[in-house]
Amino acid sequence: MSDALPRMLVAPPWERDARAYREATKDAEKEVTLVPGLEPPADRSLVWAEGEREEWLKLCDRPSYLADKEKAILESEGWAGLVQAYKDGTVTYTPNQTYMFKRGPEELVRPLLADWSTSPRGGWGPKGDDLKALLARFGLDVRHIVFPHAKVDRARGAWALLPLLDLETAVLMAHWLSQGSGRRIAVEWLGGHGADAVPFLVPGALGKARVPREKARAALACIASRHGVPAVVDAARRYGDRAAAAVERLLADDGSQAAPEPPAKPVRPPKVTWLNRDELPEVRLRDGRALPPEAIENLIGALTFSSLPWNGDLGTHPELGDVLDRCDRASLSAFGRAIFECWIAERTPSRSGWVLDQLCLLADDDAVRRLGALLLKWPGSGTDKHAVQVLRAIGTDTALTWLHRVSQRASAPGRRQAAENCLAMVARARGLSADELADRLVPDFGLDAAGTLVLDYGPRRFTVGFDERLEPFAIDEAGKHRKTLPKPGAKDDAELAPAAYARFAALKKDVRGVAADQIRRLERAMVTGRRWSADEFERYFVGHPLLLHIARRLVWTTDDTAFRIAEDRTFADVDDAPVRLPGEARIRVPHPLELGDANTAWAELLADYEIVQPFPQLGRHVDALTGAERRTGRLERFEGGTVPVGAVLGLHRRGWERGPVEDGGVYHSIVRRFPGDAPDLVVELAPGVAVTAVDALPEQTFREVRFAEPPGETLDAVTASEVLADLSGLE
Template identity: 45%
Template structure:
């Protein structure tokens, strides 16, 4: 097989083409002025997510005035703590201090500024802009929702000049798109060389009708922009330095890696193999497109051998103790990995944040799962988003899933439905395993325990090990497939039970079509769904053995095309609750989580009206029991000094949050450090940073109130 030219003569070895030249004068339109407005444009839910971030520092009622005085006279000198004060203090104290706040920091400050920007919006503009300008890579992301002439000019400069800010600059222009054009046009058609150069590059980056967006400055400006977009770079464009070829790290021995097999036999030559690795490393600054090298290798090499090659590279990296500046290793896994890669990599990704320098590595690992993009990969990503020992990693996984959902036009819940893997099961929820001379059928019962039967339908206790008469290739592969299937089903069952319980508590609804395809018709999820009572149009029903729907009297239930379906909460069932419990007992149906036997609780007269739930204060509770609350709607507070989380909270409604203050607090990554917690205070506010609200839980969904009280009661000693 002839190898692609790129594998033999990679682009970084080729002599670059001569830069185009132009004798034309710069295209200028004098007198244009950029709009002088400022706007913060939030994506759905973004402001709420930023508001939930709490930086350093914690103060009690009565301490705010003293803390404000320390802020003013400089005794509160640690900038993250000052940021924490501004995010949490009463507004009459925080707002005047924000106006005069001039922090001087060089480390990443994006996280600390998020709740301040969410709270004060454009009043926090100057401090956010100043800090972002000081540290493009670390604090620049705070400007993502900002739109103005100075912000557009800053991102255009970063886009042209800073390698470290390329990603955030492309993100900003991709986000604001044509809305940024009016702010760029005056610079692009102005006399000053630097701003003109930057703005032109930015305009050429933006997708869509740029000329039409430029027409707010008049037809002359729009026509000039049209010429700019097709014009060659001017003669006075900076001369680009020679291309520096990529280099391999010293820890990597190319000859120790298995050569990828060619599709028509043989192996990829050593030099071509080296070029493939160099392409994955990339040229400094990304100045050369190396995709033709990688795509060329993918076109001529056996996919399984490329997967093995990528994993061997990863193992070599592990053996070298994971040296830094080796992001190409995980990028190679993402490009050539498969479901087997996902299964081996995911446990490592989950553990990495607990290791020195492991958090950024774990985030790259999430990118690998996104890049592989298979059902198995996205299911594992979803599992991390639902449950992780490390809140930061969990949040990153959630953001990546949200981005995937938005690209597909789905909500997070809808994407999660589509990520429940079928695991190769057929429409009946079974899988045939071929041993050659004999075959076995694997299925699952209502508790998702595997069942095995032979070709005659006779049940077996388990799948037999391959014997001497079985096919030496098919039988071991089938036996291994069964072991992986059992492991995958256990992982799916654990995550889906928690998701279904959360869906019941939050009142999540499915359309009839979604329910039929992703719940009742799913080869695995339907087993869990059969053990629950569902609700549509106020009418409860269950899924019968023949997959039809039946009411309390076993009469058939037909769902209209326009129907929505949800999991019934005991409060939804009213007087029929006891009767439904009897039906499930008669059929010996074991529920996956408490539904029909779930406690229904209400507040005592006047309870919570002072903004406190005092009967749950002062409790001594094992840390593990508190962490158990996070399986549904509770979230852990951000880590503060010494990596301690001082509260957990539940956001019950847009302006209602219940907060449990903890002492001594939960140690991130080392929850056993403080095995017992005291519930110092249980209070109700708009958010974990607000003051106590005296109207308590008035108007909150009774289901949420019942679930809240059940969770708090579970913390009370028997």
């Protein structure tokens, strides 16, 4: 049996000859060129790209958080009063302090910087754009704030380090270069500073400590790949000819590879104690033979090396590919899913992210559905965003469909945003917008042009499909209509019938989910005014076996003609006269405000045909900002109203965001941001929403509802109507 197994499963690399490793280590050490004792420069500077500082300075003027108490001080006593309150210890909440340093007069706030101290732990300090704004305004005077916060909060703050040039930043970038999540910023920093960064890296690259040496050498190689080996060698010459020659040698092979280093100590897979091997299904070779227990253990060990960095390129053990090629795909998929289910049952043990990453290799559509369904209401934070990345890396139509569903329906706003970002990355890679990608992801589930599918029980067959409301039906060979398929009987084929019955059950469930997603997508398209070309409309709606049913229940319009899709897939206007779409037509779902007086006639026509719309279009609530509201920015009509906290949370699914979380883990505002020049709409809440215990404060009062500044005509009528409907629906 062992002769038929891949080498990794019989003699895994982490168990191979240790003596050979020691001998290789001794030989490699002889090749290492060291110049110990070099002292790196202590200089610190800021190096700005063209126009970069000016762009970052604009971030100082971006609206940001200031609590009511501090607002009152600023309005009554001016900046001098707020600065004095800070000196007196009254202004203690970090976002308030950040606001003061970003916006306050420089002559008042710059002298306070040296003593300003905020902890980078816990998420309370300046973040992302705030760090950029502070660095652009105050330069190195605020480095003691920017560097530690950017280092700790890498996802949001790392880009603020780009202009910094000093030893600490260079060492950090060399470290990040070896890590998937930090590699992108490290490459940008090293490539941007080029030869100027070399003096900070050479002492480590030629020093005795192996790990810092490897990282520094990789960083020098990265710079050489962008700027050339001669530029790196010339910059290293400040340490003398011997150091320059050593750098030139380690950058042999045109800078793409460093000189030989001692081989790294073989890494053994971690012990996976939480995984019950007895619960795992067998894995078979392509010839049908099952792997023995010791081979299974080695396969698990190989899977633990799976890792998914930020760029989506899955890292695996180099010998794992041969194993996967020689094993039966279906048994591998069942094995990978069983590991995943065990991991979930054990409450996602720490240091086991490989369980998600191995799904990139082994997951079938059933595992993708399971992962996607979990992501809608993931039990914890942290791992969920990793799982979103896994769906993107799997990349099948099923995986991307679930990724889109997560972006629209996940319970956590951060998870929805992570899914949106992943979809945007996939869309860009395909040369599409996120909406265009979503058009292409709607599955047809194997249905024919008529929207039906034949399922075989052996001695009998059934035609299944969905009606105009996407309710399932089945028709037997005698033409009898059924709401569902009968259970397999004794005379049916023992394999075909159960498989057909199970497929119909899965089909009903999948169609329900897809229908809900597409209805939400079309409603959003109506609000945003998204348009399709005539060809796209024919392909993705009229010609789609499922979306046609939804599209037929809506009114559509070109720039000058409103129409519906008739039963025979032709188009008709409100008088039932035929409509021909020109090839250059741009088609959209009109908002009732855009239909104007024709809205009533369309509503009567659809009622005559007993057509029930999938979401409120013709009967939609419409509203408008008053002239005073557009001039002042205050929506006093909603102020003082009290609503359940669940209603406030529901707004997050309609595009609203929570305000900053303050002391006690409570946020006191929700914000609706708009595209273009329209200002944000802010609703101040009392007593506020507790992040970790939303039921603790069950009633919320709208203390104040206002735009960040008067909107004037910057907010279009449709968007204004929709946001007013959001708030009206809560009362």
